[in-house]
Amino acid sequence: MNKLIAVSSMEHAELAEFIDGMSVLIGVPIRLSRWSTAELADRLRRADAGPWDILLGTAATVLHDPAIVERLAPLDRIDFAGFPPDAVAPDGRWFSPSGFVPVFCYDLTALAERGFAAPASWDALASPDWRERIALPDPSRSGAGYLHLSALLEHHGEAAWQTLAAIARLQPSISGSSxxxxxxxxxxxxxxxxxxxxAATRAARAHPALRWHVPDDARRYEYEVFGCRGGSPNLVDAQRALAWMLSPDAAAISRRYGKIVLGDATAADALPYALSALNVLDAGCLKPGRTAHWHTLFSNHANCN
Incomplete structure (x- = not known):
């Protein structure tokens, strides 16, 4: 039996639910390879990346690289009627059924025992009270990390770097994933x-004391993009599988993980505050400079792992 190969930088738990739905629809098994956003982007832009059929979700800023977009096939077998036009590429090579949401995650019980309130913003996180108690994803490796950085910069402008410099002096731990x-x-x-x-929703299932909150100064979401590899011998089945991402079942899974569902009239009610779409064009173009600046602030202070 033929099988499809999907690549992604999304969360394993959510991906498993998506793959189950797709496989049942098309009657073809789907094998998954998952990497961080930076690792996936590096593999997608290489001609020797190995076989794959479906790009099953990654950060939209990745598609700033034309070498990656050129590897995607026009999705001419998917019916996008009624779908938001800005959530489909003009040439039909990718689409975005949902969006990543940046959050702070914390143990509410542990904070209460120490007399702390959960931080509502990055500005609040810059308090000395949080010294050596902050864990951050590296924005050069993690899509979550770069979403937070870009959202904060969109909110505060260049003044955001002052907040981040203060947080860097608090010696946070740094890692490469969400x-x-x-x-x-x-x-x-x-x-x-x-x-x-x-990631926070998945973790809260295992640790019921965990809660999450969208920072007041980072209320943005980033399109997560899907597509098929140009030249895939399984292009028909791959497009049939991806069409499932426009289904009510797929939307219900995304909402369960706290994401924005595009084209859904109830999406604005899914969270208790409004979120705006990240300017992914600017974020993609500015990523090298932004991440380099971030590293100048954090490399001398953070505990990296």
Whole structure:
């Protein structure tokens, strides 16, 4: 039996649910390979990346690289009628059914025992009270980390760097994924983690005391993009599988993980505050300079792992 190969930088738990739905629809098994956003982007832009059929979700800023977009096939077998036009590429090579949401994750019980209130913003996180108690994802490796950085810069402008410089002096731990910071909180080594709602929701199932909040100064979401590899011998089945991402079942899974569902009239009601779409064009163009500046602030202070 033929099988499809999907590549992604999304969360394992959510991906498993998506793959189950797709496989049942098309009657073809799907094998998954998952990497961090930076690792996936590096593999997608290489001609020797190995076989794959479906790009099953990654950060939209990745598609700033034309070498990656050129490897995607026009999705001419998917019916996008009624779908938001800005959530589909003009040439039909990718689409975005949902969006990543940046959040702080923390153990509410542990904070209460220490007399702390959960931080509502990055500005609040810059307080000396949080010294050595913050866990962050590296924005050059993690899509979650770069979403937080870009959202904060969109909110505050260049003044955001002052907030980040103050946080760097608090010696946060730094890792390369959205899940590692949550693990630090769950283990009691950190009190607050920067991550995305997908990872935080999954972790809260295992650790009921965990809660998450979208920072007041980072209320943005980033399109997560899907596509098929140009030249795939399984292009018909791959497009049939991806069409499932427009289904009510797929939307229900995304909402369960705290994400924005595009084209859904109830999406604005899914969270208790409004979120704006990240300017992914600017974020993609400015990523090298932004991440380099971030590293100048954090490399001398943070505890990296």
């Amino acid at each position: 899940t590692a910071p949550i693990d630090e909180v769950a283990a009691g080594r950190a009190w607050v983690a920067a991550t995305v709602s997908t």
